[in-house]
Amino acid sequence: MKTLRDALESGEFILTAECLPPKGTDIAEFCSHARRLLGKVHAVNVNDNPAATLHASPLALSKVLLDMGHDPICQITGRDRNRLAIQSDLLGLHILDIRNVLCLTGDDITLGNQKEGKAVFDLESVEILQVVRSLNEGKEMTGKPIQGATALLPGAAVSPEAEPLEPALMQFGKKVEAGARFFQTQAVFQPDRFERFMAQARKSNVNILAGVLLLRSLKMARYVTEHLGIFVPERFVQKLERAGKEGELEVGIEIALGLIEAIRGKCDGIHLMAIGAEEQIPVILERAGLLPKGPGLKKAAGGADG
Numbered sequence: 387m388k389t390l391r392d393a394l395e396s397g398e399f400i401l402t403a404e405c406l407p408p409k410g411t412d413i414a415e416f417c418s419h420a421r422r423l424l425g426k427v428h429a430v431n432v433n434d435n436p437a438a439t440l441h442a443s444p445l446a447l448s449k450v451l452l453d454m455g456h457d458p459i460c461q462i463t464g465r466d467r468n469r470l471a472i473q474s475d476l477l478g479l480h481i482l483d484i485r486n487v488l489c490l491t492g493d494d495i496t497l498g499n500q501k502e503g504k505a506v507f508d509l510e511s512v513e514i515l516q517v518v519r520s521l522n523e524g525k526e527m528t529g530k531p532i533q534g535a536t537a538l539l540p541g542a543a544v545s546p547e548a549e550p551l552e553p554a555l556m557q558f559g560k561k562v563e564a565g566a567r568f569f570q571t572q573a574v575f576q577p578d579r580f581e582r583f584m585a586q587a588r589k590s591n592v593n594i595l596a597g598v599l600l601l602r603s604l605k606m607a608r609y610v611t612e613h614l615g616i617f618v619p620e621r622f623v624q625k626l627e628r629a630g631k632e633g634e635l636e637v638g639i640e641i642a643l644g645l646i647e648a649i650r651g652k653c654d655g656i657h658l659m660a661i662g663a664e665e666q667i668p669v670i671l672e673r674a675g676l677l678p679k680g681p682g683l684k685k686a687a688g689g690a691d692g
């Protein structure tokens with residue numbers, strides 16, 4: 387199996403997708419979504435209690451993906467784990483042959499559905515990246531040698547449409563410095579702003595995968611705006627409104643396709659997110675002309691080389 391690391395090194399146009407873990411033990415739907423992505427994406431992300439709502443362990447689900455033939459990207463946040471737990475889980479990922487980790491601070495606990503919970507935030511994203519580097523060098527974060535180093539590929543998130551952009555660029559720089567090799571961006575809805583970010587980000591030698599979020603409903607567009615701070619332009623909201631319940635999914639797909647077309651030439655890959663409508667990801671890939679023609683993944687037609 388070609389790994390995400392190999393694909394990044396070969397300069398291919400990268401495709402990744404996010405699969406939400408179940409809110410329980412029934413993994414049938416998760417597996418069915420993931421199976422449909424085999425051979426169509428380079429790697430599949432598993433969220434870590436996304437939006438501070440309870441979902442099954444991303445470590446367990448990453449292992450399920452690995453056994454299925456995927457190269458998983460396990461997301462790890464600092465919200466629910468202290469430094470011991472983070473280091474312990476990172477070692478566990480390596481032991482399970484999971485090689486990619488997306489290091490996140492995590493949304494605040496008050497965003498989710500168990501608001502009375504205690505948030506940890508012992509380490510934030512940049513520090514988690516530093517811990518990965520340390521473990522890759524065969525040391526605990528204290529510098530003490532460990533029995534067997536990890537070989538993890540660290541990634542991070544970035545908000546390319548932040549306004550003002552400078553603080554986000556500074557945080558991006560810190561993450562690059564801390565060893566992030568690839569970035570999966572927050573959902574992009576304004577290609578001109580994304581381009582402005584890319585003009586700066588291009589100065590760093592890291593791969594940027596642009597986040598494309600399927601707005602599967604008007605309700606979802608409102609939810610991500612209110613809770614995740616993702617800015618969805620009014621014209622998209624109006625389109626979804628006009629489409630009504632029957633037409634909103636198709637409109638959401640068309641919006642995603644338009645965004646992919648506008649940004650694919652300006653980044654190193656696309657990261658697709660569908661928040662529970664993952665069955666639509668292969669549909670979007672196909673309609674965007676991003677599916678491999680032959681066996682395995684080939685360079686995407688029209689994809690940017692840098």
Ligand SMILES: NC(=O)C1=CN([C@@H]2O[C@H](COP(=O)(O)OP(=O)(O)OC[C@H]3O[C@@H](n4cnc5c(N)ncnc54)[C@H](O)[C@@H]3O)[C@@H](O)[C@H]2O)C=CC1
Pocket residue numbers: 433461489490491492493494507510511512542543544545557570571572573597614
């Ligand atoms: N109570 C606390 O201590 C908390 C503090 N913070 C602060 O907020 C700031 C957050 O900065 P970072 O560490 O860079 O956050 P981060 O690396 O977790 O996320 C960076 C950006 O990506 C977005 N993002 C988060 N998860 C994502 C996902 N799964 N997919 C796509 N995009 C995602 C975030 O909304 C954020 O805009 C820091 O200044 C941090 O200290 C954030 C959360 C809680």
Ligand SMILES: Nc1nc(=O)c2c([nH]1)NC[C@@H]1CN(c3ccc(C(=O)N[C@@H](CCC(=O)O)C(=O)O)cc3)CN21
Pocket residue numbers: 406433435436437438439493572573599605606609614659661
């Ligand atoms: N700040 C931030 N946190 C994230 O977790 C995140 C992003 N941004 N940006 C892109 C995607 C979107 N993600 C999400 C968002 C919500 C749920 C979720 O489970 N939401 C709640 C409420 C949904 C609703 O009200 O419709 C859920 O219980 O399903 C999952 C993944 C994960 N990612």
